[in-house]
Amino acid sequence: MSDRLLKIVMHVVRLMLGCTFVLSGFVKAVDPKGFSYKIDEYLQVANVSFPDWMSLPLVLAVTISCAEFVLGIYLLLGLRRRFTAVATLIVCMVFAIISVLLVIFHPVHDCGCFGEFISLTDVQTLLKNVVLLALAILLMRNPQVAKPLVPEGWQWFVSLYTCVFIFVFCLRSVYYLPLIDFRQYKIGANLRDMVFPSREDIKPEEISDFMVLDTLGEDQTAQLLFDDKPTMLIVAPLLSDASQGVTEQLVVIDDWCKDNGYAIYCLTASPLADVREWCYYNDARYPFLIADHTLLKTMIRSNPGLMLLRDGVIRNKWSCNNLPEIEDASFDEKKLEAEAGGNGKILLKILMWYLLPMLLMIMLSNLIRGKKKKNAQNPKVFDDLKEDSNDTDDLNNNIITTKKTKTMRKKIVAGNWKMNMTLQEGVALAKELNEILVADKPNCGVVICTPFIHLASIAPMLDTSVIKLGAENCADKEKGAYTGEVSAAMVKSTGAEYVILGHSERRAYYGETPEILKEKVNLALANGLKVIFCIGEVLEEREAGKQNEVVAAQLKGSLYDLTAEQFANIVLAYEPVWAIGTGKTATADQAEEMHAFIRAEIAKQFGAEVAENTTIQYGGSCKPSNAKELFAKPDVDGGLIGGASLKAADFKGIIDAWKPA
Ligand code: PGA
Numbered sequence: 014m015s016d017r018l019l020k021i022v023m024h025v026v027r028l029m030l031g032c033t034f035v036l037s038g039f040v041k042a043v044d045p046k047g048f049s050y051k052i053d054e055y056l057q058v059a060n061v062s063f064p065d066w067m068s069l070p071l072v073l074a075v076t077i078s079c080a081e082f083v084l085g086i087y088l089l090l091g092l093r094r095r096f097t098a099v100a101t102l103i104v105c106m107v108f109a110i111i112s113v114l115l116v117i118f119h120p121v122h123d124c125g126c127f128g129e130f131i132s133l134t135d136v137q138t139l140l141k142n143v144v145l146l147a148l149a150i151l152l153m154r155n156p157q158v159a160k161p162l163v164p165e166g167w168q169w170f171v172s173l174y175t176c177v178f179i180f181v182f183c184l185r186s187v188y189y190l191p192l193i194d195f196r197q198y199k200i201g202a203n204l205r206d207m208v209f210p211s212r213e214d215i216k217p218e219e220i221s222d223f224m225v226l227d228t229l230g231e232d233q234t235a236q237l238l239f240d241d242k243p244t245m246l247i248v249a250p251l252l253s254d255a256s257q258g259v260t261e262q263l264v265v266i267d268d269w270c271k272d273n274g275y276a277i278y279c280l281t282a283s284p285l286a287d288v289r290e291w292c293y294y295n296d297a298r299y300p301f302l303i304a305d306h307t308l309l310k311t312m313i314r315s316n317p318g319l320m321l322l323r324d325g326v327i328r329n330k331w332s333c334n335n336l337p338e339i340e341d342a343s344f345d346e347k348k349l350e351a352e353a354g355g356n357g358k359i360l361l362k363i364l365m366w367y368l369l370p371m372l373l374m375i376m377l378s379n380l381i382r383g384k385k386k387k388n389a390q391n392p393k394v395f396d397d398l399k400e401d402s403n404d405t406d407d408l409n410n411n412i413i414t415t416k417k418t419k420t421m422r423k424k425i426v427a428g429n430w431k432m433n434m435t436l437q438e439g440v441a442l443a444k445e446l447n448e449i450l451v452a453d454k455p456n457c458g459v460v461i462c463t464p465f466i467h468l469a470s471i472a473p474m475l476d477t478s479v480i481k482l483g484a485e486n487c488a489d490k491e492k493g494a495y496t497g498e499v500s501a502a503m504v505k506s507t508g509a510e511y512v513i514l515g516h517s518e519r520r521a522y523y524g525e526t527p528e529i530l531k532e533k534v535n536l537a538l539a540n541g542l543k544v545i546f547c548i549g550e551v552l553e554e555r556e557a558g559k560q561n562e563v564v565a566a567q568l569k570g571s572l573y574d575l576t577a578e579q580f581a582n583i584v585l586a587y588e589p590v591w592a593i594g595t596g597k598t599a600t601a602d603q604a605e606e607m608h609a610f611i612r613a614e615i616a617k618q619f620g621a622e623v624a625e626n627t628t629i630q631y632g633g634s635c636k637p638s639n640a641k642e643l644f645a646k647p648d649v650d651g652g653l654i655g656g657a658s659l660k661a662a663d664f665k666g667i668i669d670a671w672k673p674a
Pocket of ligand 1: 635657
């Protein structure tokens with residue numbers, strides 16, 4: 014798959030997963046109590062018992078809603094990409110397992126994936142979760158494709174704001190009633206039609222099992238629904254669990270209803286003994302009707318809740334936490350009826366409270382990031398460049414560098430043994446080098462990158478304060494059935510600290526594309542290795558004057574999805590392919606020109622400070638005789654040495670180029 018196509022596919026995958034999680038988290042947060050009833054069903058099937066005071070189902074409902082919503086936002090904004098990909102995969106795997114169990118055992122009716130918003134059959138749930146799992150696996154393979162919409166420094170703020178928003182929204186939905194009623198008994202529903210359908214075109218899902226009995230067991234449904242008087246229903250699924258704080262208010266409402274020609278009943282599923290006790294202790298004189306427990310929980314997410322019926326139509330609903338105040342002027346007959354669309358407006362307002370600050374935050378953070386980048390490109394010291402010595406005469410005028418003098422960034426000379434040396438020869442060379450460098454401390458960092466088979470034997474014999482160890486390659490896969498490959502974790506486990514990636518020989522002979530290299534880089538960094546990343550043009554490209562373009566594309570193709578923190582573990586090695594192993598060195602000026610260009614590109618992407626701290630080595634027929642001249646250039650920070658690293662004396666000669674004459 015081409016790079017471009019892969020990017021498009023991955024964006025679609027990420028957005029699909031993001032939208033699904035945001036939707037499923039949000040609809041659950043609209044009605045956490047409804048979702049907690051579903052969780053309660055699951056817990057009962059799984060035989061999990063817990064003390065009532067814990068309200069475990071509700072705690073889980075709020076936690077799951079918030080987690081799904083936050084994960085969805087992370088996916089949409091491309092935040093903490095690796096963590097998000099892993100978390101998404103784990104969640105999708107859990108969902109998939111649950112849906113397989115649903116299909117086999119049918120333990121509960123309706124999975125509850127989208128709360129009460131959408132009901133899916135078990136098979137539909139399984140299909141949905143298999144698709145989500147496939148998308149999550151795809152995302153896991155390419156987690157870094159998305160560019161974060163919010164720069165790193167701002168991400169904690171976005172995360173915190175999202176968590177607080179969704180949590181407070183959940184609590185609001187628990188305290189009051191859901192702002193959107195996903196069930197049948199929403200404001201405006203006609204219970205007469207639903208219970209005694211007169212229309213022929215009524216859909217099965219519109220038919221209700223609403224039924225009430227009086228305390229003698231007589232059916233009172235018709236009488237209740239066809240009463241000419243407006244009817245106030247106190248809905249208390251279980252009196253033993255009902256909030257005691259509102260009993261006095263209910264008595265007042267009862268009196269008001271009787272004085273104003275309203276019928277009033279309390280609907281409950283409690284046993285008669287509880288009804289009697291309730292009346293006795295709370296001075297309740299309103300009549301009681303008995304109904305199914307689940308029906309009552311579905312009618313209103315409050316215990317007790319209040320519901321006003323007129324002509325069989327639900328006109329308004331109140332949670333016990335905002336019952337109408339009798340002294341309040343608003344408790345007049347007309348105002349009792351809900352304002353049409355009132356909840357919609359509240360919901361819109363709440364969403365604006367999230368969306369507007371988020372948009373502002375995204376815009377502001379990107380504005381500041383843009384400014385920083387501009388500063389990084391600001392040719393403030395370009396004037397110094399012009400004034401400076403002949404070194405810069407050849408510099409292309411478009412090249413912008415941030416500093417001309419040698420800075421304190423790390424200088425490194427690294428050996429690349431390639432496919433040379435038996436184990437015994439390699440161990441002997443490493444031993445010799447170690448002794449020489451311990452005796453005569455180098456003025457720069459020294460690394461030797463050896464074939465895999467040498468690593469474990471050489472690692473214990475090196476004094477890492479003077480010489481460090483690296484591999485020449487690692488796999489683009491984490492682990493598993495990849496015969497002959499060696500993973501980044503395996504390299505790290507030998508004691509090696511570095512790995513060379515992107516060498517032109519691997520690009521040319523082993524078909525390593527920027528995409529493959531990106532995977533390798535990510536894995537190497539994830540396993541705590543530092544990467545010596547090679548870039549460079551072939552002869553035809555230089556002859557066509559395309560070297561800058563080629564090198565910029567190589568950087569972009571494999572490294573630009575890294576964060577600045579990750580990039581701090583990258584050493585770049587500019588190796589013009591036409592100079593590798595050919596004896597043909599790039600001139601010091603050619604090297605400097607390209608190194609300055611590379612540094613300017615890094616500044617554009619990661620900022621001036623990162624660029625200034627990046628070690629850029631030169632590689633390609635570097636030897637003791639030309640090392641000094643090359644290393645004297647301000648942007649050349651050492652070398653990646655092939656042939657000349659196979660003899661201790663030659664390698665030492667190059668290392669000594671960093672010593673004062
Ligand atoms: P060379 O190789 O020094 O033999 O030219 C450099 C490299 O390939 O890293």
